[in-house]
Amino acid sequence: MQIINNPKKSEWTSILKRPTQTVDDIEGVVNEIFIDVSKNGHNAVKKYTSKFDGILLESNSVALEEIKAAIRQVPQKLQNAIKQAKANIETFHIAQKTSKIEIETAVGVKCWQEKRPIQKVGLYIPGGTAPLFSTVLMLAVPAQIAGCKEIVLCSPPNTKGELAPEILFAAQLCGVTKIIKVGGIQAIAGLTFGTESIPKVYKIFGPGNQFVTVAKQLATKYGVAIDMPAGPSELLVFADDTANASYVASDLLSQAEHGIDSQVILVSTSKSLIDKVSKEVTKQLGVLPRRAIAEKAIANSKLIYVETDDLALELIDEYGPEHYIICCKNEDLYIDNINNAGSVFIGHYTPESAGDYASGTNHTLPTNGFSKAYSGVNLDSFMKSITFQKISKEGILNIGETIELMAEAEGLQAHKNAVSIRLKDLKP
């Protein structure tokens, strides 16, 4: 890990730069598959699943028997762990329910705001060597609490045409209404246009590789909403002398093992802590099974010493980390004065992996500095707010002239007329 002492502000941008992603060159492929799926539906999806996942599936829907078999395959201890995690996620997301907001803005002018569930949502769960079933919990639990009617899960099959039993177990536990064995660009295209087996949805959630990310962005051009643009995972730790260096090192490594383009940063006002953490990282790295990956990510990563709390806070806000760990004496300073972060982990016994699995917060979070404008996935991500207004005769008499004046000044006579025609009846 690179140690940086007291960087000048003019250097921050280059120091805090995320590992680059190239997007343009894969847009062509993504476009092509979208057009094919929009025209040829299931047949196109089948073709790409055979090409990319190495399995020709006549039907890609998951049958009830497959789910039952999967449940038997997941060890009881893991089932219980998943259930505890689910319960905590549920508790936190149920607490996010908001009630109707109702107010009379002027006498006779009643306005209210209500949230209603997005009726059809698609959840994308990546495949690969390890099944990321925790993401099923993070997306399906709030979708179910929100009241989404169709909760469609897509995940790429292995070469035997199967999904991991843990994914199926989590999906049935959390109220997913349809599970489909399809991944990659063809999954996102299927959810965008609908096929014989994949329902068209209104919003697509979930992480994925660069192809999936570009596909999700393309989906928005076809009128489908997405949770957020996804990028490689990242963690920023602020720690001072009171922190435990081996704990901090273990947290940095937990993010570094995600991928070679993950980024971890330690910001500290203590040179000695930086020194200790650096040594601990090297020590702990040696025994990791995903060492090869973590090592490359660590090579990209930085230990930054700054002289004052003010500078530290400014730098953290400039970075806008996805995950932000606070391990220092004056916690409140580092909680209250931060504007940009996805999820925050406070104190010595709050490892970032707690939020990945079981504390109850959501782990689908804004990366790449998007925390400056985006929230992580939460209950509201599965709902939209609708406004309502009901105006009485008295109400329109109260605000009618204001509407007339403003509409006229904007040159919109028909807007004015809609009020005048009513006022004429009320003030004969």
Added chain:
Amino acid sequence: MQIINNPKKSEWTSILKRPTQTVDDIEGVVNEIFIDVSKNGHNAVKKYTSKFDGILLESNSVALEEIKAAIRQVPQKLQNAIKQAKANIETFHIAQKTSKIEIETAVGVKCWQEKRPIQKVGLYIPGGTAPLFSTVLMLAVPAQIAGCKEIVLCSPPNTKGELAPEILFAAQLCGVTKIIKVGGIQAIAGLTFGTESIPKVYKIFGPGNQFVTVAKQLATKYGVAIDMPAGPSELLVFADDTANASYVASDLLSQAEHGIDSQVILVSTSKSLIDKVSKEVTKQLGVLPRRAIAEKAIANSKLIYVETDDLALELIDEYGPEHYIICCKNEDLYIDNINNAGSVFIGHYTPESAGDYASGTNHTLPTNGFSKAYSGVNLDSFMKSITFQKISKEGILNIGETIELMAEAEGLQAHKNAVSIRLKDLKP
């Protein structure tokens, strides 16, 4: 207007089709201007302002004297109207404030969610013949309530290099921190990359023509968030025999005058009402100053008769209107059973133009069926929610094993280690 009787469900999609927009062919221009502005900053912006707006501006910042002069130019009556509208919008958006949500998901595991303002926002206000100052209120008022630090307004200058006085008046009234005379693609590019005079922002709001819309979508590729994809305005009215046909006609026309691609739809369970409204539209259309525009929009529009309330509701939900007026006996049925709409107007004295200006609800709403997944602009649009967690020793003992089991099953050993290393110290 085309009258359609009892359409089959299989025909709904084609009947409810929005006037088409082509997007692909303007992407090239938008891309080019983005690259130029990212490289050449103010000089590029100056060039495009000269080219598209016909005025060469050495400086595009609005000076304090210009604002003062503008205030003198806006008639006192209009100033008062704008102030009343602002007060109502403020009342409704302040009511949307939510407080911190805090909960202990398991003993010793404290999780909370807090909303914090997006620090830098850009508001785009279109130019053209009529100054849309009402949109300034709709965007700047919630931005100020949210606590956004930099509120940057961009709007294209006229050929004299000026902005409409009403826009300047509204901007200073609502706490805009910087006003810049720049419009079109170059404005969105400026807000995306920042120039010598335009600050780089985190989220861009506001309506615009197709060029602005495509530019906003391109901005998202560079990490800037946007409020929502915008399309032509639209209105769906449900009315039965109890409705006043001339009121309904005036509402339909108020949307139709926006542009030739606006769409207005009447759904009714009463053939006689459809007949009366059709006649009223023709009558009222004759005297409109924007008749040429409204006439073309009306030609695209439909009066649809359906036999039952259930069919009506299903059809409305399928369309997902931006504006939805309910004028019927059984209002609650049409309020409670709708899932997809931007803003809803209820009763005989609630014209859609009330929401455009002064009732207090926001008029920046999802068009093109996006109400299926998107909210209209509201207070939360200017904030993001951050989650926090603090776990005690007891807490990590409670959920530690669950995290270990799940991390291991996902093949993420370093995630597990971050917990094990702590548990080892606590359970020696």
